[in-house]
Amino acid sequence: MAGVILGVTLSVLTSGGLQVWAMPEMTFSDIKPTDWHAGYVMTLSSMDVVRGYSDSTFKPNEIISKAEFIVLAVKARHDDIMPASGEHWAMNYMRKAEALGAIGPGEAAVMKMNASITREEAARILVGTAGEEGLEQPADPLTVFSDMEDVKEANRPYVHQAVAQGWLSGYPGGEFRPANEVTRAEASVMLTKSLGDGAMSRVEEMKAAAARYMETQEAEAEKLRESILETALELQGIPYRRGGSTPAGFDCSGFVTYVLEQHGISLPRSSAAMYRATERISMDELEPGDLVFFQGYQSGPSHVGIYVGNNEFIHAPSSGRTVSFDQVDDPSYWGPRQYGAARIL
Structure with missing residues (x-):
C-alpha cells in the first residue's frame, strides 16, 4: 500500500477576532474531513500505519485483503517489519502474526493473501496481535448475536473478546454478520479502536475540529449567499x-x-x-x-x-x-x- 501519507496538523487561525479552525491537509483525494471514517484514517496515518495509493487516493470503500489487514494490525502494535523479498511482500508480517497466534500455525504459508478478510477473521487478528496484556476479560461468558451459530467455533472467543473490547459491534437487527467482507474504511475504524484511549482521543479531536470547520464553512457560505443576492438585486x-x-x-x-x-x-x-x-x-x-x-x-x-x-x-x-x-x-x-x-x- 505504498503511497502518500496524510498530514494531521490542526491549526487555529484568527480573522478579525474570529477563530477559524483549519482542517488537516487532506492528502487523500477521496476522503473529506467530515467523512465518518476520516478521523480514524487520519489517526492511523499520523502513526504511519496506513498509507494511500500512488494516485493520492485511499479507496475507503474497497474491500481490504487478508494480507493488508494483517500487515496493518502488526504495524499498529509491534515494531515495523521489513517486507519480504523473493516471496509475497507481506510474508514477514504473516509470520509475526503466526507467532502471536493471530493466525494458525502454518497458515501463513497457505493463506490466500489477496482474498478478502471477513469480520470474524478480523476479530481474531485484532485480538491475536493485541496479546493478553491490557485486555480486559469480558464480564459475560458469551457474546450473543442472532447469527452466532454462523461464526466458526474456533473464532467465537475472538469475536466475543473483540466485541467486549468495543473494537467491533453488531448490526441494529442483532446480527454480527461474520462473513461480511471488511472495507478499508471499516478496517481503519477497527484498528484505531483496538489501540485504546490514546488513539480514540485523537479521533475525537479530529471529529471536533471537523465540526468546528463545518460551522465556519456554513457561516462563510451564508455570508456569500447574502452578498450574491445583494449583487443580483443591484x-x-x-x-x-x-x-x-x-x-x-x-x-x-x-x-x-x-x-x-x-x-x-x-x-x-x-x-x-x-x-x-x-x-x-x-x-x-x-x-x-x-x-x-x-x-x-x-x-x-x-x-x-x-x-x-x-x-x-x-x-x-x-x-x-x-x-x-x-x-x-x-x-x-x-x-x-x-x-x-x-x-x-
Whole structure:
C-alpha cells in the first residue's frame, strides 16, 4: 500500500477576532474531513500505519485483503517489519502474526493473501496481535448475536473478546454478520479502536475540529449567499440583451454568470452546461442563492435564475423586459416550465 501519507496538523487561525479552525491537509483525494471514517484514517496515518495509493487516493470503500489487514494490525502494535523479498511482500508480517497466534500455525504459508478478510477473521487478528496484556476479560461468558451459530467455533472467543473490547459491534437487527467482507474504511475504524484511549482521543479531536470547520464553512457560505443576492438585486432594471453578460445588458445565463463571477465563482456560460456542472437539489430544498432552471424555447434547461426566497427568483427574462423578479411556481408560465434546481454553495 505504498503511497502518500496524510498530514494531521490542526491549526487555529484568527480573522478579525474570529477563530477559524483549519482542517488537516487532506492528502487523500477521496476522503473529506467530515467523512465518518476520516478521523480514524487520519489517526492511523499520523502513526504511519496506513498509507494511500500512488494516485493520492485511499479507496475507503474497497474491500481490504487478508494480507493488508494483517500487515496493518502488526504495524499498529509491534515494531515495523521489513517486507519480504523473493516471496509475497507481506510474508514477514504473516509470520509475526503466526507467532502471536493471530493466525494458525502454518497458515501463513497457505493463506490466500489477496482474498478478502471477513469480520470474524478480523476479530481474531485484532485480538491475536493485541496479546493478553491490557485486555480486559469480558464480564459475560458469551457474546450473543442472532447469527452466532454462523461464526466458526474456533473464532467465537475472538469475536466475543473483540466485541467486549468495543473494537467491533453488531448490526441494529442483532446480527454480527461474520462473513461480511471488511472495507478499508471499516478496517481503519477497527484498528484505531483496538489501540485504546490514546488513539480514540485523537479521533475525537479530529471529529471536533471537523465540526468546528463545518460551522465556519456554513457561516462563510451564508455570508456569500447574502452578498450574491445583494449583487443580483443591484442589477434590477438592466435590460435584456441576447448574448449579454455585462451591466450593459444580460441574457439569463449571462446575468447569473456575471453575478457569480463577482464573488469568485465560475460556471459554464449556457444554462444547459450550468445545470450539468452543478449539484442538483429538489425544488423543495431551495434556499436563497440557489439556481432555478426552466425549460423554455427548447427541451432541457434553457433558462436560469437565482432564487431569492419566498418562492421568488430574479432573472433576465426575455427581450423587451429587464432584470426582475418572478414567482417560481407562477401557474401562467414559470410553474409548468420548472426543470430543476441546483446548489452552488
